[in-house]
Amino acid sequence: MSTASPQRRSALLRRFASTGLLDAQTAIRRDNLLRALALIAREPAPVTRAVIARRTGLTSATASSLVAELIEVGLVTETGPAESTGGKRATRLAIDGDTHLIVVAVVRTRAIDTALVDLTGRTVASRRVDHSDGVEVSAVVDAVREITQGVEPRVLAACVQVPGVTADGVVVDSVQLGWFGVPLASLLEEAIDAPTSVVNDVDAEALTEAADAGEGVIRLVVHLGEGVGAAVTNGGTLMSGATGRAGEIGHVRVVFEGARATCRCGLSGCLESAASMSAMLGDAYTDELDGHDTSLLASTADSRERMAFGARALSRALRIMAALLDPQEVVIAGAAPALGPHFLGTLRDEFEMYPAKGTAAVPIRYGRPELGRYLGPARSALAPILGDALPLTEAPPAGPAPVVGERD
Numbered sequence: 001m002s003t004a005s006p007q008r009r010s011a012l013l014r015r016f017a018s019t020g021l022l023d024a025q026t027a028i029r030r031d032n033l034l035r036a037l038a039l040i041a042r043e044p045a046p047v048t049r050a051v052i053a054r055r056t057g058l059t060s061a062t063a064s065s066l067v068a069e070l071i072e073v074g075l076v077t078e079t080g081p082a083e084s085t086g087g088k089r090a091t092r093l094a095i096d097g098d099t100h101l102i103v104v105a106v107v108r109t110r111a112i113d114t115a116l117v118d119l120t121g122r123t124v125a126s127r128r129v130d131h132s133d134g135v136e137v138s139a140v141v142d143a144v145r146e147i148t149q150g151v152e153p154r155v156l157a158a159c160v161q162v163p164g165v166t167a168d169g170v171v172v173d174s175v176q177l178g179w180f181g182v183p184l185a186s187l188l189e190e191a192i193d194a195p196t197s198v199v200n201d202v203d204a205e206a207l208t209e210a211a212d213a214g215e216g217v218i219r220l221v222v223h224l225g226e227g228v229g230a231a232v233t234n235g236g237t238l239m240s241g242a243t244g245r246a247g248e249i250g251h252v253r254v255v256f257e258g259a260r261a262t263c264r265c266g267l268s269g270c271l272e273s274a275a276s277m278s279a280m281l282g283d284a285y286t287d288e289l290d291g292h293d294t295s296l297l298a299s300t301a302d303s304r305e306r307m308a309f310g311a312r313a314l315s316r317a318l319r320i321m322a323a324l325l326d327p328q329e330v331v332i333a334g335a336a337p338a339l340g341p342h343f344l345g346t347l348r349d350e351f352e353m354y355p356a357k358g359t360a361a362v363p364i365r366y367g368r369p370e371l372g373r374y375l376g377p378a379r380s381a382l383a384p385i386l387g388d389a390l391p392l393t394e395a396p397p398a399g400p401a402p403v404v405g406e407r408d
């Protein structure tokens with residue numbers, strides 16, 4: 001296994017994570033490096049220096065220079081000779097999964113999941129720490145320190161996923177966690193000496209679903225859990241809004257009839273009060289439940305009745321958002337797949353019952369839990385450095401990731 005060094009990480013960050021104004025030559029070089037990196041990561045056929053030159057229109061010398069630089073900073077590695085096409089065999093290139101690591105922490109109301117993810121998207125280690133009395137900020141810092149112990153030089157970047165509103169590395173408002181104005185990124189950067197981002201859970205899911213999105217693909221992702229939220233991606237990029245609050249739809253009033261319930265925000269008729277998993281499945285539901293237990297809750301007659309009401313409320317919100325955004329598809333994510341085909345079918349029927357004139361039909365599907373919970377926040381961690389050049393989906397794990405430790 002390759003070992004990274006602080007010098008190599010610093011070199012990479014200098015090349016890619018510049019926040020200042022770049023001169024024209026440096027900016028062009030950086031763009032070409034990212035183009036070459038994205039081609040190596042995304043092209044299904046073997047990629048060589050000659051393929052990069054041909055696909056980008058750059059000279060062979062420039063392509064070779066770009067590859068040399070990507071190898072130098074630990075992003076790319078050579079994997080052996082390509083098939084012969086006559087003459088000297090070219091060398092295959094691949095993303096280097098042995099040099100750098102991304103740290104991910106997924107914070108929920110009563111647990112912290114942490115993981116180390118390599119640059120191919122493989123989870124190489126993970127652990128869970130349960131906190132039955134709630135999660136404190138210091139516990140997140142401790143959990144991240146523990147997962148990085150012994151691999152500190154390899155940590156390229158980190159991301160913490162939280163429920164709530166985030167902006168510029170700060171947890172602005174998380175009702176679920178009881179955190180307000182917490183500068184979480186700066187606390188972790190001080191603890192592990194690596195650039196850190198903070199993303200809310202809905203945005204993280206949207207980035208997961210967008211990992212294989214083509215350029216210009218608009219996708220609307222709606223998260224159902226103890227809360228309700230939405231996010232929009234354009235290609236592989238998140239559309240965050242002017243103040244980072246795009247998709248905060250949970251407390252938009254969509255129920256006006258007499259059956260409306262009082263929401264935990266104090267108002268009545270909010271989308272969350274009708275279509276959150278808690279509203280549909282009852283107080284026994286928490287975001288810590290696994291899919292099997294959630295499905296059991298969804299199988300009762302009372303839950304089925306509340307799920308039908310929730311589907312009607314959600315369809316109203318989706319009609320407005322779909323008319324505004326004109327997405328290629330709508331994804332219902334979070335814990336929603338555990339509700340099964342009946343809920344999804346009801347939602348589709350309700351959505352299609354009163355189509356708005358002038359709008360296009362929009363397919364609605366469940367999210368893809370098989371992509372894993374760490375992909376989205378790992379992509380968020382890399383975005384300030386490499387944009388969306390690395391989809392992190394090229395090398396799925398061969399089996400369950402080793403669990404570094406588990407405690408209550």
